Amino acid sequence: MSHLRIGELADRTGTSAPTIRYYEEIGLLRAAPRQSGNQRVYGPLDVNRLTFIRRCREFDFSIEQVRKLVGLLDNRSSSCLDARELASSHLEGVRAKMRELRALERSLVGFVADCDAQCAGGPGPDCVILGDLGKRCGCGPVVP
C-alpha cells in the first residue's frame, strides 16, 4: 500500500496530477522514480512532503517561499528564526491586503447603498455607482 501512483498521491494530498508534475518540473518535489512502464511511483514520504507543500500554499505562501520553507525542513541545521521571519513577514503582507480589502468593501457597500437610496432602479447613465466610480478625479460621470 505504500507504493502510490500519481493519481493516488493526488487524491491523498488534495492536489491534481498535473500540479504534481509541475512541482516536479520546478524542483519542489524530487523527480519520482518510475515503474516498468514509465509511470511515477511515490511513497509515504512523498505524501508528507506534498501535504506540507499544499498546506503552505493554502496559507498563501508563494512557491518561492515554500521552497525556502521546504529547504528549512531539509536542512536540519537551519535556524527556527528563519521560519519565524518568513511567517511574520508573510503576515505583514496578509494584513496589508486585508486593509485594502476592508477599504474596498466599505466603498462598495457605499455604492450599493447610494444606488438603493437614490436611483431606485431608474435607467441609466446617472446611476450613482457609475458616478461614484468616476469621482475622486473630479470628473463626475464620465462622458465617453
Added chain:
Amino acid sequence: MSHLRIGELADRTGTSAPTIRYYEEIGLLRAAPRQSGNQRVYGPLDVNRLTFIRRCREFDFSIEQVRKLVGLLDNRSSSCLDARELASSHLEGVRAKMRELRALERSLVGFVADCDAQCAGGPGPDCVILGDLGKRCGCGPVVP
C-alpha cells in the same frame, strides 16, 4: 494643453504607458489617433475614461467587469440595475476573500506566537512553525 502624449496621460491617471497601450490592444480604450510622427495623441475625454477604468481596477474589478461597466457608460439607455448588480456581486467576492484572509491571519499569528513561546530562536527542525505547517495531515514535522 488638451493634447496629451501617452506619457502625460499616464502621469495624470497613475497608469504606465505600456498599460495604456495594452488597454488599447484589448479594446478597453479606443485606438488613439496619431500625430505626424506616429505618436498617440489624447484629449481630456481620454483622461476621464482612463481614470474611470483605473478606479474600477483599484476596486479590484476584473478587466471583463470593467468592460461591462464602461459599456454601461457608453450605452446611455442601460439600466442602473446592471451596475448595482455588478457592484454587489463583486462585493460578495471581496467578502469571501476577506474571510479567507482573516482565517489565514489567525493561523499565522498563532504560528509566530507559538514559536516565540516555545522555540525562542533555538535551532532548527523542531521549530513549531514547521511543525504546525506539517500538521492536520497527522504527519507532524515532515521528514524529507
Added chain:
DNA sequence: CTTGAACTTCAAGTGACTTGAGCATCTATC
C-alpha cells in the same frame, strides 16, 4: 483480446500586465 481508466509528454492558455530589444521621433541646447 478488448475496453476504458489512468498514465505519459509536450505545447499552449489564463489574467493583467511588465520587461526588454531595437529603432524612430521629439525637444532643448549649442
Added chain:
DNA sequence: GATAGATGCTCAAGTCACTTGAAGTTCAAG
C-alpha cells in the same frame, strides 16, 4: 543646423501558479 537625451514606437517574451488540450502509452478488469 547639429546633437544629445528623453520619450515614443512595435513586437516578443516573461511573470505566477497552475490548467487545459492533444495525442499517444500502459494498466487492470472482464
